[in-house]
Amino acid sequence: MKFCSNCGNDVVVAIPSGDHLPRYVCEACGAIHYQNPRLIVGCLAEWQDQILLCRRAIDPRKGFWTLPAGFMENHETMEQAAIRETAEEALAEVETLEPLALVSVPHISQVHFMFRARLQNGRHGAGAESLETRLMHERDIPWAEIAFPSVRYALERFCEDRRKGTSGFHISTWEQTAVR
């Protein structure tokens, strides 16, 4: 950030009075431009004991497998964001959303949140950001080709829960040093 989005003058980095962190501040109009973590929301959608996975058509991690998920938009609920992303990336409709996993990703200031959900019918397909989509049994999950640690975390917790007959909500942090 170099310029004030309110008045167009230069911004400086300074700790505003009463604050404790440096912010982008406009000395001309007084605006303080806060920057905060973004939410990535998605679904682990199940259909007849299979899990819906998408192979990424875009960077980062193009060609690797992921769950349908993306940036939550303003004026959405978490569930609406997950349903929309699943429709966009996997051309699939989901229902009965329940919280599955939350992963803090502090090194890129994101929070990743996955719901478990049921595919409404068997239908799915590759949206613009996917090379292909596939329903997979647990034994077929390509663990070495999962795009992100947060996706692997959600998949692992889901499979563990299913084996135990439980359905918990799980929370973790993706440490920057995590081995992919």
Next chain:
Amino acid sequence: MKFCSNCGNDVVVAIPSGDHLPRYVCEACGAIHYQNPRLIVGCLAEWQDQILLCRRAIDPRKGFWTLPAGFMENHETMEQAAIRETAEEALAEVETLEPLALVSVPHISQVHFMFRARLQNGRHGAGAESLETRLMHERDIPWAEIAFPSVRYALERFCEDRRKGTSGFHISTWEQTAVR
């Protein structure tokens, strides 16, 4: 947003190619300025069957009771944000954080997330944004003077769970029409 924070030229509102929503776009440098929901993270801290509440010293809802919570900062984990906010607003140290409640607040593009936590010792006090802090038994909670529906939701779920001997994670939406 009126000016591009990257180059200082005027921004326009337009749907970028490949996108589906209007964004602030700079036609001079090509920057797209996405705006996304913000996370408010806090704690329901317990000490000897009492809950730590803060009376707000600032608007909105000045004078009403809340749980210590605030905007998550970049490069934090969810737990770090909750611990920091509890230290700032209630001068209290918490431990053993577990997810309690998530409330989508689409009309102001926020997500409110509360942990249950244990106060490390009985100590607490009013931080800069609190008029006072108090440990309260459930029977003493001033339900008519709770600042926000998301705080009431977390308090209600916590008390219900405690009566049942459970500790679930609960998710809801604060509808704009909700009666305060």
